[in-house]
Amino acid sequence: MKKKLFIPGPVEVSADVYTAMSSPMIGHRMPEYAELHKSVTTQLQTLLHTQEPVFLSTSSAFGIMEGAVRNLVQKRCANFANGAFSTKWHDVTQRCGIEADLFSAEWGQPVTPGMVDKALSSGKYDAMTMVHNETSTGVMSPLASIAEVMKKYPEVSFIVDTVSSMSAVPIDFSTLGMDACLAGVQKAFGLPPGLAVCAVSRKALEKAKTTPNRGYYFDFEEFEKNDLKHNTPSTPCISLIYGMDAQLKKMFSEGLQKRYERHARMAGMTREWARKHGFELFAAEGYASMTLTSVRNTRGLDLEGIKKTVGERGYAMDNGYGKIKNETFRIPHMADMQPADLEEYFVVLDELMPPVEK
Numbered sequence: 001m002k003k004k005l006f007i008p009g010p011v012e013v014s015a016d017v018y019t020a021m022s023s024p025m026i027g028h029r030m031p032e033y034a035e036l037h038k039s040v041t042t043q044l045q046t047l048l049h050t051q052e053p054v055f056l057s058t059s060s061a062f063g064i065m066e067g068a069v070r071n072l073v074q075k076r077c078a079n080f081a082n083g084a085f086s087t088k089w090h091d092v093t094q095r096c097g098i099e100a101d102l103f104s105a106e107w108g109q110p111v112t113p114g115m116v117d118k119a120l121s122s123g124k125y126d127a128m129t130m131v132h133n134e135t136s137t138g139v140m141s142p143l144a145s146i147a148e149v150m151k152k153y154p155e156v157s158f159i160v161d162t163v164s165s166m167s168a169v170p171i172d173f174s175t176l177g178m179d180a181c182l183a184g185v186q187k188a189f190g191l192p193p194g195l196a197v198c199a200v201s202r203k204a205l206e207k208a209k210t211t212p213n214r215g216y217y218f219d220f221e222e223f224e225k226n227d228l229k230h231n232t233p234s235t236p237c238i239s240l241i242y243g244m245d246a247q248l249k250k251m252f253s254e255g256l257q258k259r260y261e262r263h264a265r266m267a268g269m270t271r272e273w274a275r276k277h278g279f280e281l282f283a284a285e286g287y288a289s290m291t292l293t294s295v296r297n298t299r300g301l302d303l304e305g306i307k308k309t310v311g312e313r314g315y316a317m318d319n320g321y322g323k324i325k326n327e328t329f330r331i332p333h334m335a336d337m338q339p340a341d342l343e344e345y346f347v348v349l350d351e352l353m354p355p356v357e358k
């Protein structure tokens, strides 16, 4: 049975995207591909408010996350973490043989400007990584105030994972002064997995050219050389790129502001649902994500059992990620999801975890 996905990625994919993805195949060195590539990267630049290049990587997010540190760390990397994905990025950095230190906030808490400032003031680092929206905990860190701190450290590459926030909340790549901002497409973008996008500043591109051992597949210089011709270093996932083109056009016709408001509205509905059902949010006050809500299982419910029943009703439920599995559960509200979809899901959940107040 096909279950309707209420997990924070992969998410439901709309029929029009599948239609676009079944466009007849073209060769990536044909002019037709250059046209498609240009259309997608130009729209991504508009989305991110930047004139800097946006690369298309045929990989999941972790591919380009690995690529970003291999290209942009020459000395030592400060990895800021507050959940599973950001902690994993530190592991990935070290596995690439790169010197790195981990600075962790408690899960549920954001990465703060203060912790970034304190770590970078040591002068030991030439790059930092962080996850804007920690999908494991439902916490959105304050990107704008961290970006303010980063202005004090122009020599430190500012590398941000926005996998579950890009296109759901405004991200002004250039105003924020980011050096690399990346996302996989199976979360906030609402596409099937297999493509990642990464905006890279020209300053970071110049630096990358002098970084040794950056490999081939994720080499920013290769990406740039090819992108100038509206192309990619190796054969890209052309079908997904057709899907992305359709999805971006749909976003602009919905209107970005409306899209952001739809996410905020669904976040509000979900937080209200959690409260009415006697739950607390896992995220610290003021830092709850716009694209998913992590609910603390304060009622001590049997989430494995509930998930199984919800599954039998035709819905894929999430019962937490990593070390907070079953202590929390996550309700996504991203991509093409509409308030009506959430309401439909709440009806199912209501029966298995009844509200505590009317």
Ligand SMILES: *Cc1c(COP(=O)(O)O)cnc(C)c1O
Pocket (backbone or CB within 6 Å): 009, 060, 061, 062, 063, 085, 131, 133, 134, 135, 136, 161, 162, 163, 164, 184, 187, 193
């Ligand atoms: C899902 C996710 C990733 C990893 O993405 P993959 O597509 O599995 O490589 C990284 N960061 C965040 C914040 C995520 O939500």
